[in-house]
Amino acid sequence: xxxxxxxxxxxxxxxxxxxxxxxxxxxxxxxxxxxxxxxxxxxxxxxxxxxxxxxxxxxxxxxxxxxxxxxxxxxxxxxxxxxxxxxxxxxxxxxxxxxxxxxxxxxxxxxxxxxxxxxxxxxxxxxxxxxxxx
Numbered sequence: 721x722x723x724x725x726x727x728x729x730x731x732x733x734x735x736x737x738x739x740x741x742x743x744x745x746x747x748x749x750x751x752x753x754x755x756x757x758x759x760x761x762x763x764x765x766x767x768x769x770x771x772x773x774x775x776x777x778x779x780x781x782x783x784x785x786x787x788x789x790x791x792x793x794x795x796x797x798x799x800x801x802x803x804x805x806x807x808x809x810x811x812x813x814x815x816x817x818x819x820x821x822x823x824x825x826x827x828x829x830x831x832x833x834x835x836x837x838x839x840x841x842x843x844x845x846x847x848x849x850x851x852x853x854x
Contacts (some may be wrong), residue, residue, distance in 0.1 A: 721767050721768075724762075724790075724796070725788065726740075726764050726767055726768065727764040728763070728787075728788060728789070728790050729768050729773070729787050729788065730761060730762050730763060730764030730768075732786070732787045732788075732789065733762050733768070733776070733796050734762045734785065735792075735795065735796070735798075735799070735832050736776075736780060736782065736787075736799065737762070739799055740780055741769075743842050744758050744759055744762065749775060749811070750775070750776075750779050750802075751779075752772070752775065753769075753772055758846055776851050782798070782802055786798050794810055822848055
């Protein structure tokens with residue numbers, strides 16, 4: 721692995737860990753390596769093991785490929801977008817990407833219909849509560 725790639729991964733690992741408010745020892749423990757080895761990974765003084773990178777990225781909910789992102793702003797943007805998405809939304813987006821354009825349109829129509837139905841139910845419940853308080 722090239723040294724600049726190694727340094728990129730090191731920086732991204734450090735940013736990822738601190739964004740999750742984790743200690744090096746915690747990440748090392750779930751990755752199955754020593755804290756000192758993980759420290760070397762974050763410093764970029766050791767070539768990161770692909771299996772360890774996979775475990776870390778999987779456990780922290782990111783795609784492993786983002787650890788190779790050289791543009792720090794893009795990396796931070798990716799982390800921010802992951803923070804605003806729960807597991808259900810991530811799964812829904814994954815399924816959406818696999819649909820044909822026609823099926824995507826059908827899904828959007830159905831989603832709009834469901835939202836309208838829920839909004840109507842909320843309005844009906846509000847009216848009922850208002851009537852009960854009279």
